[in-house]
Amino acid sequence: MNGHGEPSAGLLRFPVLSLLRLNLAGLQLLIMCGCTQQPSGDSGIGGNEDANRDIPAAVIAARDGAKRGGEETAPESPAAVTAMPFERLSAELVPEVIPANGSERDYSTILESLGSGLAAIDVDRDGWDDLVIAGGGDFGNRSVLSRPISLLRNRSDRFDLIAAATVLPETELYHHGVSAADLNSDGFTDFVLCGYGGAEVYLNAGDGTWYSAGRLASCDGLWCVSAASADFSGDGAADIFIATYVDWSFENDPPCYAEDGVTRDNCSPRLFNGQPDQLLLSDGQGGYRDAADHWGVNSHSKALGVVAADLDLDGDVDLYVGNDVMTNHLYRNEEGRSFEDVTVRSGAGVSSRGTPDASMGVDVCDFNGDGRPDLWSANFEHESFAIYRNQGDWLFRNVSELTGVASIPALYVGWGTAFQDFDRDGDSDVVVANGNVVKHPAHSAVRQRMLLLENQNQTWFEETGGDPRSPFSESREGRGLVVLDWNHDGRADIGISPVNTPVELLENRCSGESNWLSFRLIGTAASRHPVGAVVELQLRKHSMTRQVKGGGSYASTSSELLLFGIPADAEVQRLVVHWPGGTRTEFPVPEFNSILTLIEGRATATAIPD
Numbered sequence: 001m002n003g004h005g006e007p008s009a010g011l012l013r014f015p016v017l018s019l020l021r022l023n024l025a026g027l028q029l030l031i032m033c034g035c036t037q038q039p040s041g042d043s044g045i046g047g048n049e050d051a052n053r054d055i056p057a058a059v060i061a062a063r064d065g066a067k068r069g070g071e072e073t074a075p076e077s078p079a080a081v082t083a084m085p086f087e088r089l090s091a092e093l094v095p096e097v098i099p100a101n102g103s104e105r106d107y108s109t110i111l112e113s114l115g116s117g118l119a120a121i122d123v124d125r126d127g128w129d130d131l132v133i134a135g136g137g138d139f140g141n142r143s144v145l146s147r148p149i150s151l152l153r154n155r156s157d158r159f160d161l162i163a164a165a166t167v168l169p170e171t172e173l174y175h176h177g178v179s180a181a182d183l184n185s186d187g188f189t190d191f192v193l194c195g196y197g198g199a200e201v202y203l204n205a206g207d208g209t210w211y212s213a214g215r216l217a218s219c220d221g222l223w224c225v226s227a228a229s230a231d232f233s234g235d236g237a238a239d240i241f242i243a244t245y246v247d248w249s250f251e252n253d254p255p256c257y258a259e260d261g262v263t264r265d266n267c268s269p270r271l272f273n274g275q276p277d278q279l280l281l282s283d284g285q286g287g288y289r290d291a292a293d294h295w296g297v298n299s300h301s302k303a304l305g306v307v308a309a310d311l312d313l314d315g316d317v318d319l320y321v322g323n324d325v326m327t328n329h330l331y332r333n334e335e336g337r338s339f340e341d342v343t344v345r346s347g348a349g350v351s352s353r354g355t356p357d358a359s360m361g362v363d364v365c366d367f368n369g370d371g372r373p374d375l376w377s378a379n380f381e382h383e384s385f386a387i388y389r390n391q392g393d394w395l396f397r398n399v400s401e402l403t404g405v406a407s408i409p410a411l412y413v414g415w416g417t418a419f420q421d422f423d424r425d426g427d428s429d430v431v432v433a434n435g436n437v438v439k440h441p442a443h444s445a446v447r448q449r450m451l452l453l454e455n456q457n458q459t460w461f462e463e464t465g466g467d468p469r470s471p472f473s474e475s476r477e478g479r480g481l482v483v484l485d486w487n488h489d490g491r492a493d494i495g496i497s498p499v500n501t502p503v504e505l506l507e508n509r510c511s512g513e514s515n516w517l518s519f520r521l522i523g524t525a526a527s528r529h530p531v532g533a534v535v536e537l538q539l540r541k542h543s544m545t546r547q548v549k550g551g552g553s554y555a556s557t558s559s560e561l562l563l564f565g566i567p568a569d570a571e572v573q574r575l576v577v578h579w580p581g582g583t584r585t586e587f588p589v590p591e592f593n594s595i596l597t598l599i600e601g602r603a604t605a606t607a608i609p610d
């Protein structure tokens, strides 16, 4: 603790403060390159006034406000940017899988409002990310039923639908979340299935099949939605945090109505009590110890999304939990012994008005390139999506207005979401899948379009939709969302699992001269899937960082690969990984446009074959 100043440099695993000495004045924008305007990477940070010529005036205003150090003022919206070209893969390439919620049974329960997610998992380690898709659920006679999980195997040029019964045991859960992680550190990715009434662990047998390791006992009877796995205790074994929702059941199912007062509709979570979130600490032998009470994360909140990452870069993994209609929670890991609830003093729990938002999907990313991980929350209609800039020392400033995020029309109910540099200009953009929670909304649509917000100069987010040919212009009941590079072209693609319509793979077709690097990290002293590890690419005048995260999005898990877009004129001078626990490994600078495995303590990187 050192007051409200900068974090103690001695605690940090890499020199954030040096990264903070960024002068945003020099970010240049080059010509249109097929996706959007491309700022230069390496010449960009620290430049001259000529560089201002092509920068939208509003961005300069925001930047100059920040430079003055006085009260920042929100810039006006810059001119519209070119939509990024994404194409939905055809049904020939992505066989039909339809997650469902049972809404056609007309029970109109709140259970129907959540939908379900998916995970990008390389199930058999052939190098290609596959898709594990939650099936959702159905209703019997005032009873809750499961639907099967689906697997789409990536054959490098198409996906094949694998019959679920041939690769994994059936679940009895009406389920939402697929939270992927290597839970037993054998190199093959496992997952936790979160559902109404519990959470079930599926372990990967290593041959493309899974077996059930049973339900997590402490979650029995709870409505589990999302999970995040990471080594919270620092003993090398992957632990699990489970986000739980409310106490609805058919015995606690008050009738709710649409605005006309007559038509039945799904109830609001405000009518129900929140349930206690769960923390399971691994004993390294396949067993788990309930630690939610002792670690101080047993909040009876109405949690939907969770992301685990090292937010203060001190070597342990912290937690951000998105709660519906309640304050979000931010937990600081106290050296692997417990969590401290720093929500109130951090400012990361509420809107810019100080009110709780209805948060669904959450993510972490250093959007402004200062080296510190920032927070993102996709919220409800009549609220703003929220971006919280990490100021250091566990202070997070809500900069939704300052970054243009608050300018997005407040019509959207946001769920699955992820940061990623989709246009490979060196900064992280953000995508959100949207859809309503009720069947008869009064002021907005049931089906909603997705939002792709392009990061401009690490200062401002501009919505890039609007092209009627884009899959982003189509409306869906959006829920689950993952990012993966399905075809290894270095362009980050998007997988989505809407409610009651087919899963889609949106392929990124951005063109341009930029380069890319993609990394899979393997811990040795740190846990094998090293959540909290930071890859740092040092360019001539600044660094780019990406962190391995646990959980994130909504009920979904994106690819474990960290994909960097690298502007065409950028030159990578060093590649350093900062591992959880505080060690670092420097690797030789790799050839551009490759996928590499980086192992803690080894000096060489290994190419992942394609």
Ligand SMILES: [Ca+2]
Pocket: 181, 182, 183, 184, 185, 186, 187, 188, 189, 190, 203, 204
């Ligand atoms: Ca495993």
Ligand SMILES: [Ca+2]
Pocket: 309, 310, 311, 312, 313, 314, 315, 316, 317, 318, 333
């Ligand atoms: Ca930490």
Ligand SMILES: [Ca+2]
Pocket: 420, 421, 422, 423, 424, 425, 426, 427, 428, 429, 454, 455
């Ligand atoms: Ca970008």
Ligand SMILES: [Ca+2]
Pocket: 484, 485, 486, 487, 488, 489, 490, 491, 492, 493, 507, 508
């Ligand atoms: Ca791609």
